Amino acid sequence: MRKIIIDTDPGQDDAVAILLALASPEEIEVLGITAVAGNVPLPLTQKNARIVCELAGRRDVKVFAGCDAPLERKLVTAEHVHGKTGLDGPSLPDPTMPLAEGHAVDFIIDTLRTEPAGTVTLCPLGPLTNIAAALQKAPEIAGRIQEIVLMGGAYFEVGNITPTAEFNIYVDPEAADIVMKSGVNITIMPLDVTHKALVTKARNDAFRALGTPVGVAVAQMTDFFERFDKEKYGSEGAPLHDPCVTAYLIRPELFKGRFVNVEIETQSELTLGMTVADWWGVSGRKPNATFMGDIDAEGFFALLTERLARL
Ligand code: BDR
Numbered sequence: 373m374r375k376i377i378i379d380t381d382p383g384q385d386d387a388v389a390i391l392l393a394l395a396s397p398e399e400i401e402v403l404g405i406t407a408v409a410g411n412v413p414l415p416l417t418q419k420n421a422r423i424v425c426e427l428a429g430r431r432d433v434k435v436f437a438g439c440d441a442p443l444e445r446k447l448v449t450a451e452h453v454h455g456k457t458g459l460d461g462p463s464l465p466d467p468t469m470p471l472a473e474g475h476a477v478d479f480i481i482d483t484l485r486t487e488p489a490g491t492v493t494l495c496p497l498g499p500l501t502n503i504a505a506a507l508q509k510a511p512e513i514a515g516r517i518q519e520i521v522l523m524g525g526a527y528f529e530v531g532n533i534t535p536t537a538e539f540n541i542y543v544d545p546e547a548a549d550i551v552m553k554s555g556v557n558i559t560i561m562p563l564d565v566t567h568k569a570l571v572t573k574a575r576n577d578a579f580r581a582l583g584t585p586v587g588v589a590v591a592q593m594t595d596f597f598e599r600f601d602k603e604k605y606g607s608e609g610a611p612l613h614d615p616c617v618t619a620y621l622i623r624p625e626l627f628k629g630r631f632v633n634v635e636i637e638t639q640s641e642l643t644l645g646m647t648v649a650d651w652w653g654v655s656g657r658k659p660n661a662t663f664m665g666d667i668d669a670e671g672f673f674a675l676l677t678e679r680l681a682r683l
């Protein structure tokens with residue numbers, strides 16, 4: 373059983389990642405959800421996180437608002453992928469559950485200080501601003517984090533927001549740099565993995581066929597979300613980026629990767645936010661993260677469909 377904090381910028385794929393975690397109480401205890409600015413501005417991401425909790429029937433989950441802008445840069449958003457609300461597709465009611473009191477960064481710090489050391493995993497699904505801000509404010513928490521399992525970056529798949537950068541890392545490269553240098557045990561789900569987790573028509577039909585509000589909403593989110601990747605990359609369906617993080621906590625054997633050195637480009641205008649992963653071990657730099665490269669997509673979708681059916 374993993375105790376986790378989900379740090380997120382929902383986003384349709386973030387929503388599915390949260391639903392998967394909330395549907396898996398035997399493997400995952402969600403201590404709280406922290407929202408960050410990313411796909412859309414913070415007022416929408418924190419609201420969307422609450423919409424998703426209510427969709428799952430989990431008004432009891434604590435949702436905190438965090439940083440509304442990257443550490444040093446202006447926010448870049450992705451309405452071109454996720455729509456105006458960030459959660460375009462289904463028409464879900466506005467949330468009635470309140471936002472938890474306090475700042476997300478303080479919740480992350482307090483939780484890591486209160487829970488026994490080495491028992492809390494952080495799951496960032498958006499820009500790493502909240503996580504880096506927590507590490508900056510209370511550096512001693514690094515030694516208390518069990519693992520950071522994050523969605524971000526790319527190696528062979530290069531970029532999706534610039535030719536060489538993946539969105540989450542590109543939006544706040546300074547934050548990503550702080551996280552990568554933190555010494556924490558890190559597992560990364562890059563585009564190399566998530567672009568293989570495609571919601572084909574048959575897979576989306578299986579979500580819709582659940583016939584539940586959750587199954588139908590996930591199918592509608594995917595209907596919306598897939599148009600970007602279909603048009604842009606000619607791919608077979610929407611890549612479910614962020615659910616790879618929560619699936620890994622349940623079934624790590626679905627993923628394969630390498631423990632390598634990963635550094636973040638923070639200077640070059642041309643390659644800003646690039647995750648320079650030393651896949652072939654040629655740099656001599658010390659490995660600091662497990663960079664995933666492959667996924668058993670059939671096993672992943674079987675797990676996801678089975679778990680969503682529980683909600
Ligand atoms: C990442 O960026 C966002 O658009 C998605 O939610 C995912 O976290 C993929 O590059």
Ligand code: CA
Binds near residue numbers: 382383386
């Ligand atoms: Ca996200």
